[in-house]
Amino acid sequence: MAAVEQLADRRYAVAQPEASFRAPPQNIEVEQALLGAILVNNEAFDRVSDFLKPEHFSEELHRRIYEALSQFIRAGKVATPLTLKTYLGDADLGGVTTGQYVARLAAEATTIINAYDYGRMIYDLAVRRDLIVIGGEIVNAAYDAPIDATPQTQIEEAERKLYSIAETGRFDGGFQRFSDAITTALDMAAQAYQRDGHLSGLATGLVDLDNKMGGLQSSDLIVLAGRPGMGKTALATNIAFNVAKAYRSETQADGREKAIDGGVVGFFSLEMSAEQLATRIIAEQSGVASYKIRRGSINERDFQEITDAAREMNRIPLYIDQTGGISIAQLTARARRLKRQRGLDLLIVDYIQLLSGSKTKGDNRVQEVTEITTGLKALAKELNVPIVALSQLSRQVESRDDKRPQLSDLRESGSIEQDADVVMFVYREEYYLKMKEPREGTEEHIKWMNEMEAAHGRAEVIIGKQRHGPTGTVALAFEDEITRFSNLAETDNLPAQM
Numbered sequence: 001m002a003a004v005e006q007l008a009d010r011r012y013a014v015a016q017p018e019a020s021f022r023a024p025p026q027n028i029e030v031e032q033a034l035l036g037a038i039l040v041n042n043e044a045f046d047r048v049s050d051f052l053k054p055e056h057f058s059e060e061l062h063r064r065i066y067e068a069l070s071q072f073i074r075a076g077k078v079a080t081p082l083t084l085k086t087y088l089g090d091a092d093l094g095g096v097t098t099g100q101y102v103a104r105l106a107a108e109a110t111t112i113i114n115a116y117d118y119g120r121m122i123y124d125l126a127v128r129r130d131l132i133v134i135g136g137e138i139v140n141a142a143y144d145a146p147i148d149a150t151p152q153t154q155i156e157e158a159e160r161k162l163y164s165i166a167e168t169g170r171f172d173g174g175f176q177r178f179s180d181a182i183t184t185a186l187d188m189a190a191q192a193y194q195r196d197g198h199l200s201g202l203a204t205g206l207v208d209l210d211n212k213m214g215g216l217q218s219s220d221l222i223v224l225a226g227r228p229g230m231g232k233t234a235l236a237t238n239i240a241f242n243v244a245k246a247y248r249s250e251t252q253a254d255g256r257e258k259a260i261d262g263g264v265v266g267f268f269s270l271e272m273s274a275e276q277l278a279t280r281i282i283a284e285q286s287g288v289a290s291y292k293i294r295r296g297s298i299n300e301r302d303f304q305e306i307t308d309a310a311r312e313m314n315r316i317p318l319y320i321d322q323t324g325g326i327s328i329a330q331l332t333a334r335a336r337r338l339k340r341q342r343g344l345d346l347l348i349v350d351y352i353q354l355l356s357g358s359k360t361k362g363d364n365r366v367q368e369v370t371e372i373t374t375g376l377k378a379l380a381k382e383l384n385v386p387i388v389a390l391s392q393l394s395r396q397v398e399s400r401d402d403k404r405p406q407l408s409d410l411r412e413s414g415s416i417e418q419d420a421d422v423v424m425f426v427y428r429e430e431y432y433l434k435m436k437e438p439r440e441g442t443e444e445h446i447k448w449m450n451e452m453e454a455a456h457g458r459a460e461v462i463i464g465k466q467r468h469g470p471t472g473t474v475a476l477a478f479e480d481e482i483t484r485f486s487n488l489a490e491t492d493n494l495p496a497q498m
Contacts, residue, residue, distance in 0.1 A: 024058070024128075024129045024132060025125045025128045025129060026058035026059075026125055026129070027058075027121060027122070027125060028058070028059060030118050030121050030122060031057050031058065031059060031062045031118075031122055032062075032105055032108075033109065033110075033114070033118055034048070034115060034118040034119055034122065035062060035065055035066060035069070035105050036105040036106055036107075036108055036109030037109050037111065037112040037114075037115045037118070038066075038069055038073075038079070038112075038115070039069070039079065039080060039081060039084075039102070039105055039106040039109065040106055040109045040112065041112045042069075042073050042078060042079055043112065044112035044115040045069060045070070045073045045079075047112075047115045047116045047119065048115060048116060048118075048119030048120075049070070049073075051119070051120075051123060052066075052119045052122060052123055054066045054067040054070070055126070056122050056123050056126035057122060057126075058125065058126070058129070061098070061101070064088055064089075065084070065088065065102060065105075068084050068087045068088060069084070072084070080106070081099065081102045081103040081105075081106050084102055085098075085099045085102070088102065127165055130165050131162075131165070134158065134161050134162065134165075137158075137161075138154070138158050141154055141157075142154065156329075156330055156333045156334075159333045159336070159337065160329060160333055200214050200215060200217065201213070201214055201215025201216045201217040201218065201220075201386065202215050202216040202243050202262070202263055202345060202346055202386060203215050203242070203243070203246065203261075203262075204216060204238075204239045204242060204243070205238070205239065205241075205242025205243070205245075205246070206238075206239070206242075206474075206476060206485065206486070206487060207487050208474045208475065208476070208487065208488070209461055209474045209476070212463060212469065212470065212472065212474050213422065213463070213466065213468075213469060214468070214469060216239075216243075216346060216386035216388070217386055217421070217468060218384050218385060218386060219380050219381045219384050219385070219386070220380060220386045220387070220421040220422060220467075220468075221373070221376050221377045221380050221386075221387050221389065221419055221420050221421050221422075222386055222387065222388045222389070222420065222421065222422040222423075222424065223352075223389050223390075223391050223410075223416055223420040223422065223423045223424070224236060224388055224389070224390050224391070224424050224425075224426065225390070225391040225392070225393050225405065225409075225410055225416075225423065225424070225425050225426075226393060226405065226425055226426035226427065227392075227393050227397055227398070227403075227405070228392075229428075229431055230426040230427060230428055230431065230459075231426050231428065231459065231478060231483060231485065232350075232351070232390045232426050233271070233272070233280070233350055233390065234280070234284070234483035234484065234485060235426055235461070235485050236267075236348050236350055236388060236390055237267075237277065237280055237281050237284065238284060238484060238485045238486075239346075239348075239388065240265045240267055240318060240346070240348055241281055241284070241285065241313075241316070241318065242262075243262050243263050243265050243345070243346050244262065244263070244264070244265045244316040244317050244318040245262065245312070245316050246261050246262030246263075247259060247261070247262035247263055247264065247316065247317050247345075248260050248261040248262060259343070259345050262345075263317075263344075263345025263346050263385075264317040264319070264342055264343040264344050264345050264346075265317065265318045265319065265344075265345065265346045265347075265348065266319050266321070266335060266338045266344055266346070266347045266348070267318065267319065267320045267321070267347075267348045267350070268321050268323075268326075268331060268334075268347070268348065268349045268350065269320055269321065269322050269350050270323070270324050270325070270326065270349070270350060270351065270354035270355065271324070271350055271351065271354060272322070272350070273322050274320045274322040277320055277322070278313070278320075279293055279294065280483060281309075281313060282306055282309045282310055282313065283482045283483065283484075284482055284483060284484040285309040285312065285313070286302070286305040286306045286308070286309035286482075287305060287482055288302045288305055288306055288482070289481045289482055290482070290483070293306065317342070317343070319338060319342065321334060324354065325354065325356060326355065326356070327355065327356045327357065328355055328356070328357055328371060328372045328375040328376070329375075331349070331355065331375075331379075332375060332379050335347055335379060335383060336382075336383070339383050339385075344383060344385055345385055346385060346386055346387075346388070347379075347380075347383070347385055347386070347387045347388070348387075348388045348389075348390075349376065349387065349388070349389040349390065350390045351389065351390035351391055351392065352369065352372060352373065352376075352389050352390065352391045352392075352416065353369075353391065353392050355372045356368065356372075357369075357371040357372055357375075366415070369415050369416065370415035372415075373389075373415045373416050373418075373419040373420070374415070374419055376389055376419070377419045377420075377421075389420075391410060391416060393405050393409045393410060393425075394409050394410070396409060397409050403427070403432055404425075404427050404460070404462060405425040405427060405462065405464075406464065407423060407464045407465060409425075410423070417465065420465065421466070421467045421468070422463065422465060422466045422467070423463070423464045423465040423466075424461050424462065424463050424464070425461070425462040425464060426459065426460075426461060427459065427460045427461075427462055428455075428458070428459045428460070428478060429451075429455040429458070429460075430452065430455040430456055430457075430458065430480075433448065433451055433452050433455055434452075436448070457477055457478060457479065457480075458475060458476070458477065458478065458488065459475075459476045459477070459478035459485060460473050460474070460475060460476070461473070461474045461476060462474075475488045476488055
C-alpha cells in the first residue's frame, strides 16, 4: 500500500510550508480495504452500491478502480485484478504499475464482513470534505458578493447545497421487511384511535370532509382548486386555523416535541400580504366582516370579539410567509428551515400558479408547472407532512351550463392531476345564481328566488381524485360576509321541532 501513501505524503509535503494548511479528512487504508474486499468477493459491492459513488473516494486512482468495478459488476461480469487491468490505464505510483497496485489490493484483503462499515466511513469522510468546500464557498461569496446579490439569496443557496449533500446517499432507503411496514401501519392506527375524531390524518375541523378523507394524510399533496370567488383561500385559512388551534404536543425521549393532535402550520401566501391574511382570519374567527375591520366601522362589542380572536391567533403555531413570486427551490428551503426550527405538520401554498420554477426562459409554462408540482410532492414526502396547494381553474368552466368543476378544468392539468394524491374543488352555486337575476315580478324571478334560497349559505367541496379513499361531494356551510366555511347542519340531523 506504500504507493498511494507516498502520493499522499508527497502532496502533504508540498503544501506543508503553509502554516495554516490542514489535510482534508480521508482514510486511505479504509478505501484500500474496501476495494480489496470487492476484488476478492464481488458480492461486497452490493452492500455499498446503493449509497457509495466513485466521487466519495479521496484518491483519484481509487475512484477509477471503483468506477471500473461498478461497471463490470453491474454488467454481470466478474471483476478481478486481471479483468480490470486493461481498463485502468497506467500511472506513476512510485515504481509500482496500476495493475500491480490492484493485485496488491486483492492480495492484502482479508474479509468482506466489514464492507458496509468501510463504505459508510468513506461516505461520511466525503461529506465532511464537501462541507469544508461549501464553507469555503460561503466565505468567499460573502467577501466577493456581486452588487445585486442579497445575503438572503446566499443563505438560500447555501441551504440548497447542504440539503443536497444530506439527501445524496442516505442510508434509510432500500428494501425493508414487510413486518416493519405492518408495525408502522398499526402504530398509525393506534395514534388515530387516540386522536379526537379517530382520524389517521390531521383533522381539518370540517367533520364531513374529515370523514370522507380520514383527515389530511402525511406526505400527501392535496390540490385545492376553484374559480376566483369560490373561496379557495378562505377554506385554506379555515383549515390552517383549525389545525393550529387543535395543536397539542408531548416531549419525546430525545427532547423533541411531537404533535399528538393538531399541528404546526406553515402558510405561503404568495397573493395576499400577511396583514390581509390576518385580517381575513380575524374576521372568520370573530364573526366581524373584514370590510368593517378595514374601515373601522365597528362597535365596542365587535372590538371585543376582534381582540379575543387576535389573542387566540397569537397563541397558535401558525407561521406565514408573504413573499411573492418565490421559486419552488426557495419555498423548499424555507419549509425545511421551518421544520428544523419550529416543527411543521401542515404546509399550505396559495397558490401554485404564482410559484416559479428553475427552468430557462425557453421552456414553456406547462414544463415549469410540472417541475413545481413534482417538487411539492417530493417535499411532502421528504418532510412527511401534508401539503395543501391551491390552484386556479381554466375559464372553460364558465362556458358550461353546469359550472361544477372537473379534473380537466385544472390549468396545466397534466402535471397537477398526476402528482396530486387528492384533488378537491370548491364550488358555490349561489355565486353564479347572483349574476343571473331575472327581471322582478316575472315567473322566472320567483323561480330564481327559490333557487337562491336553496343555495344560500351552502358550498360544495368536490373530491375529484383521492388515492386512499372515495371521491364524491361534501356539503359545507359558507358565510359570505366573513368568508367562513363550517359544518353544515342538515335538517335530518337537527332536533325534532315541538
